[in-house]
Ligand SMILES: Cc1cc2nc3c(=O)[nH]c(=O)nc-3n(C[C@H](O)[C@H](O)[C@H](O)COP(=O)(O)O)c2cc1C
Ligand code: SF4
């Protein structure tokens with residue numbers, strides 16, 4: 184691959200798209216200060232342009248949205264504008280699955296499986312079709328195979344990992360190049376719709392989607408947008424009582440993070456607040472890419488004002504004047520709602536030069552991911568925002584010491600932030616009395632797979648798994664449960680004899696299971712669990728950033744091992760021993776949680792005998 188700048192001018196559409204993000208180029212001296220003595224020397228231009236590197240990802244999005252792909256000329260233009268080497272920019276762009284990349288001008292990108300030849304900048308509709316585990320389970324097969332039979336020069340089909348619409352059982356994300364962003368999700372995506380798209384019937388599919396109901400709402404989901412909420416009473420209360428009061432309430436509530444690691448929120452906020460290094464940053468992690476998870480999307484679509492209020496409280500409490508909401512690229516509707524809400528808040532003076540007109544300055548910015556599971560890991564997320572490849576950093580230093588732009592940073596999951604609102608509303612001690620002693624409050628469970636009523640269930644922690652499945656109407660058509668996946672691809676399978684498990688921190692201790700991001704995926708006896716386990720192994724191989732050996736090689740070895748066992752050519756007992764060794768190495772020596780948890784579901788499948 185020959186990656187150097189090539190002086191091919193961008194097309195007018197490419198230039199327009201990039202300039203809309205970076206502003207029109209002023210002149211060749213862009214960013215520098217011209218020497219007053221002779222006007223022929225400029226200083227500081229390179230530094231000024233490099234400081235804009237954080238705009239690399241938005242600029243790549245602009246190319247993809249506007250022209251349907253990233254051509255060599257388009258990438259070169261971005262590189263010139265930001266003074267980034269083409270090899271580096273290519274490295275960044277190729278880390279994200281949603282970008283359609285032209286490799287060089289003479290060697291066009293190979294077509295996807297099932298795709299007719301399509302030009303990178305052609306008038307094509309790209310359909311990302313979920314072939315991940317919940318959609319496979321619900322359809323008892325691979326949805327991709329049916330859809331790609333409908334090939335057409337107008338449609339580019341792409342297999343996609345989970346699109347965060349798992350409750351509907353087969354999900355698609357449709358994207359058409361356009362000067363505005365034309366991207367929307369459809370679920371369930373039917374063969375008839377695939378057919379319509381292939382015939383060029385995009386218009387028939389665009390339209391208001393009926394929101395799927397939340398199956399059981401607790402306090403987090405019930406707080407829908409009301410006129411009262413738009414006045415942000417909880418933020419007002421936080422500002423009046425001060426940051427120390429907020430932290431003490433959260434401490435009294437014993438609130439722990441809902442993003443997977445269950446870290447105490449009060450400790451994180453206090454550490455950032457107390458750090459003398461300035462500025463501080465706050466990041467809301469709405470990347471939600473764990474297969475089977477769709478709770479954060481539901482919370483945002485249900486109540487975007489609630490998220491802005493909690494982000495403002497978090498920013499105020501941690502002493503941050505700038506916050507980012509990093510939302511996954513697969514959530515165009517939620518992103519649109521958030522953008523409109525933020526604009527509204529700026530117009531009304533709720534955020535901006537001063538919080539609610541009397542507090543400190545506070546800005547909120549949205550950053551959109553582009554299809555990389557690893558970008559949800561908090562330090563990879565920093566790199567993504569900064570314009571580098573989304574690769575995790577070594578810890579320590581921890582984000583509270585050195586995070587975004589190497590400054591003290593607090594990162595929280597969307598659900599954690601909604602729980603903070605509940606802590607302030609009800610008071611820390613009252614919150615601590617709900618749920619269980621070690622895990623107070625409610626949790627959002629994303630129930631999917633073979634249940635009658637898939638969807639989001641908000642429950643106090645401490646319910647049994649069997650009770651939750653019963654609430655979801657049980658397994659349809661009187662079939663029996665083979666296994667349940669708890670916590671997503673990074674979680675583990677439990678068998679039908681484990682349905683008495685209590686869904687809480689205490690309940691799962693010693694059961695080799697975790698709540699993780701709240702995934703409860705049910706598989707009936709018709710599901711080919713071997714293909715589900717193989718899909719999980721492929722997912723981790725695909726999503727590993729490849730930075731450290733135990734994970735880069737280990738995920739490949741794990742996938743090969745699963746394939747060997749499924750083919751029946753290998754001795755499962757011996758393969759289980761190899762997997763044990765592999766899992767130990769990956770857990771002990773991978774840099775980040777992806778490599779550490781990648782063997783978890785596969786190991787549990789071996790323990791339960793799901794592969795034999
Ligand atoms: C591979 C990987 C992916 C992750 N993805 C997410 C994610 O999509 N959303 C999220 O909130 N946390 C995710 N996390 C956890 C974050 O690193 C971080 O712990 C979390 O956002 C902190 O928020 P909390 O304290 O509110 O849970 C991920 C972690 C790993 C290792
Ligand atoms: S564990 Fe995997 S995803 Fe994490 S840094 Fe290492 S290679 Fe990358």
Ligand code: FES
Pocket residue numbers: 313314315316317318319344345346347348349352353354474475476
């Ligand atoms: S949308 Fe298909 S598995 Fe989540």
